[in-house]
Amino acid sequence: MAESEIKLLGAWPSPFVMRARIALNIKSIDYEFHQEKLGSKSQLLLESNPVYKKIPVLIHDQKPICESLIIVQYVDEAWSSGPSILPSDPYDRAIARFWAAYIDDKWFPSLSGLAKAQGEEAKKAAMDQVREGFLLLEEAFGKCSKGKDFFGGDRIGYLDIALGCFLGWLRVSEKMNGVKLLDAAKTPGLAGWADKFCGDDAVKDVMPETDKLTEFAKILFQAKANAPPPAN
């Protein structure tokens, strides 16, 4: 398939964009990556995602698909001959979708809450929330992996992608706060899984290095601190 028929609008630091890239890599799909600039949105982005104006957007044969997990499912279904991303059994699929929704609705907000927390008490509360989430996810990992390396079993799948995309930012949070959030003693399954996920062929080229991401985080937080209050 010609490369220009598949475009991905995104940015290298975004975990949500990473989800789409991992899915495309699993299926060995060639695509054109359009890097959006921080602080501005391209005309193509505004036209392709008029509802949210956000990345990632996958454009396949000029048809845009938005929302990272919807893109991952689309890639799985549109390229059905490649390795499967979602499990085949309907109940296993439901469990994977349930935990992916938990990660987006509850767990990720606790991680981004840590970045926004002001003061020691607020930071500690946010860290506790992240760790509590990991305890739940450790249990989910045990049930889904059934003793294998990944939530998806022998290969990475939907739920691995849904959680694993945040490992870069998790490590930045740990570094900037001088704490361990993913603790091998408390959540050994997840700790082992994290290393294997980051080393996976579909992941390693699109997972940003922690140092580079930390530098970016500093620029981002500085920009937000300097920005005027949003106009109403």
Added chain:
Amino acid sequence: MAEEVKLFRTWSSPFALRIVWALKIKGVEYETIFEDLSNKSPSLLQYNPTHKKVPVLVHNGRPIAESYVILEYIDETWKETPLLPEDPYERAMARFWAKFGDDKVFTSIICGVLIKEGKEQEEAMVEAMENLQFLEEELRGKKFFGGERIGFVDLALGWLANLISILEDVAGLKLVGEDKFPLLSAWMKDFADSPLIKDNWQPRDKMITKFQALRDAKLAAAASK
């Protein structure tokens, strides 16, 4: 093995109604367990320990929670009368609009217009109107969001067909006027009156009481800050 299907719900939850409709459309027999969320049953806590919320579907002893997760499970398990389209792009669009319905439409109306007043309510109205306009455009050339017959997005947005007029009464303003939203207005009537849908609406007077109480409580809380 005989199928055992149970649905844990409340009398009022619009999210649980999605599951009722889906099961009826597919002709699946099921048992209903009504929950009182101020006094949750041990079964609910066992089946949904993470969120402790309804709806929860239990199929042959295995629980599934989160209404869109349940809908997709139902569609994949009972394959007659499909809810999602076959084409991957159309499926992605259906999932997109369902998510938009919850993230934006529901939030701007229930967490915005309903529970605010004055300038804050006006601002929430502007956002709600923008969101409803996206839905109006999505209905162009179609009777239902699913096309000729009810599909996934209709079930996802179905709460609008009944709850809008209740909220208009409670909040004292017009949200979906026929002049501004002719397609959405027509869809609301068609959906609400469809067989398998129309017999399952919650009692209107009880809903008005419930949402009036919610609005009063939220306004009181905001005023006391």
